[in-house]
Amino acid sequence: MRVLVIGAGIAGLSAARCLLKQGVARDDLRVVDKGRGVGGRMASRRMDTPAGQARFDHGAQFFTTRSDRFSSTVASAVEGGAVVEWTKGFGDADGFPRWRGSEGMTSLCKWLAADAGIVPELGTRILDLGDELAARPVDAVIHTAPVPQALATMAFGGLLPDIELAQQLSGIHYKPTIAVMVAPAVAPIGLADHGGSQHNDDPNHPDLAFVTDNQAKGISPIPAVTIHLSNATSAELWSSPDEVVLERALTAAATHLGPAADRNGLHGVQIQRWRYAGPVECWPEPTVVWGSAPVIALAGEAFAGPKVEGAFLSGWAAAEAVLASA
Ligand SMILES: Cc1cc2nc3c(=O)[nH]c(=O)nc-3n(C[C@H](O)[C@H](O)[C@H](O)COP(=O)(O)OP(=O)(O)OC[C@H]3O[C@@H](n4cnc5c(N)ncnc54)[C@H](O)[C@@H]3O)c2cc1C
The missing domain is CATH 3.90.660.10 (Polyamine Oxidase; Chain A, domain 2)
Structure with a gap:
């Protein structure tokens, strides 16, 4: 399974560690972050x-x-x-x-990456996920940006979920x-x-x-x-x-x-x-998943508790959900 993880904050690194642990090949895993370093809001x-x-x-x-x-x-x-x-x-x-x-x-995130041999592509901002997937297709995407930012990257590529779910996700403030x-x-x-x-x-x-x-x-x-x-x-x-x-x-x-x-x-x-x-309020589940070819999962602190630990657990849950969908 080829997976793109967007974000090298704690949720993205947790997801990447889970994917590797469950057998995704290192060459099939790509972790990108727009920042100059890992950690995000840490x-x-x-x-x-x-x-x-x-x-x-x-x-x-x-x-x-x-x-x-x-x-x-x-x-x-x-x-x-x-x-x-x-x-x-x-x-x-x-x-x-x-x-x-x-x-x-940031020390924890640096360690999470180094310990698992994850080398994120830094300074890489996904603007239009549709364009990105056309250039480098994958089987699954785990997006860990704040939800409004994540949805914005999907607006033009036909990658948004059905209208009801999209509206619910748009309600995360x-x-x-x-x-x-x-x-x-x-x-x-x-x-x-x-x-x-x-x-x-x-x-x-x-x-x-x-x-x-x-x-x-x-x-x-x-x-x-x-x-x-x-x-x-x-x-x-x-x-x-x-x-x-x-x-x-x-x-x-x-x-x-x-x-x-x-x-x-x-x-x-x-x-x-x-x-x-x-x-302001968290989503009731630790991740939300839709689509196929690619499967798309959202993760981050909006999904499993508005803290570092919640973001970590959400990333892990997203990776497990994506693997289960294969
Ligand atoms: C001021 C402040 C104080 C806080 N205090 C605490 C605290 O004391 N204790 C606690 O437990 N929690 C605290 N939190 C919350 C905690 O920081 C977050 O819950 C957690 O770090 C979120 O991790 P994440 O991986 O979900 O998101 P993030 O850390 O935001 O990671 C998402 C990553 O995605 C990247 N990204 C976004 N969009 C794109 C894109 N289009 N392309 C490529 N990369 C992209 C970002 O650069 C970022 O690195 C605080 C947060 C803030 C802002």
């Missing part, structure tokens, strides 16, 4: 500053493990040095590990998150030792979703703070100038940062707007 980046190179996680901050399948994979990644425990909770520790990549969240990354001259003083502060619908911090001191987290050699604005504030500020977003983020996180929130003491600032930070 994203890390560097920032050169006068004080040195800062490093940030600016998408997912951590992940949890509940299922046997993901737990055993993460245990292997821990053995391989790609994943470490960050903390057992951000408020009152609840005993459940919050995992992080050893050098940033996403929440935005703005990530503000700052490299302050001094380390923050208002965060716990582990460096993370989680705010889910927190009335005391309505503008915030998460604040991370990436140095305390263990991935940056110099002070580097990621401020995730809440979904509501991200939506409100989506089209605002960066200056406005920065001001709001620093004000919101002032008690977390102390003197590190001083605008004049910042060595660098970057802002990332995540249009598809997470689905």
Whole structure:
């Protein structure tokens, strides 16, 4: 079976690992990603500053493990040095590990690829899936982009599902998150030792979703703070100038940062707007499959839970469904 996997985030890499494990030949598997690296929304980046190179996680901050399948994979990644425990909770520790990549969240995805010998074609964006399949036919496609983006690649090639399913899939909407990354001259003083502060619908911090001191987290050699604005504030500020977003983020996180929130003491600032930070509601099944020659499966966090683990399990489920359809 020849399979095209679109996306080298955790869902795509999970799907690719399942396909290889179940006997798909390496030469019959193609994994493509439009990005310069693997990981997708498990994203890390560097920032050169006068004080040195800062490093940030600016998408997912951590992940949890509940299922046997993901737990055993993460245990292997821990053995391989790609994943470490960050903390057992951000408020009152609840005993459940919050995992992080050893050098940033992309570490897990890099390991998932390397461990299975998967070499994604990076910088390869599928614009029109119909054109792509005409040039390089396959028996199955597993598409792991956010659902609106995945459907857009199929619009012109006659590859969309029947109208009812297409309409249902079009009803999957996403929440935005703005990530503000700052490299302050001094380390923050208002965060716990582990460096993370989680705010889910927190009335005391309505503008915030998460604040991370990436140095305390263990991935940056110099002070580097990621401020995730809440979904509501991200939506409100989506089209605002960066200056406005920065001001709001620093004000919101002032008690977390102390003197590190001083605008004049910042060595660098970057802002990332995540249009598809997470689905408003998840699809009830871990994947959705239609068609034949090729079979098409959608996978990703919209299908098995809006988190890293859900995306991993969805990718695996899509691969199994595609194989079962052969
Ligand atoms: C700001 C933020 C904070 C988050 N925090 C957490 C957290 O703390 N814990 C947690 O568990 N989860 C968190 N999440 C959610 C988590 O990051 C996602 O659930 C998970 O990473 C999604 O993985 P995925 O493989 O489904 O999608 P993605 O990671 O988005 O992977 C899809 C890949 O497809 C590629 N792609 C898309 N379109 C095309 C195309 N046309 N051609 C080629 N390639 C394409 C993209 O480049 C991308 O690499 C967060 C997400 C965001 C944005």
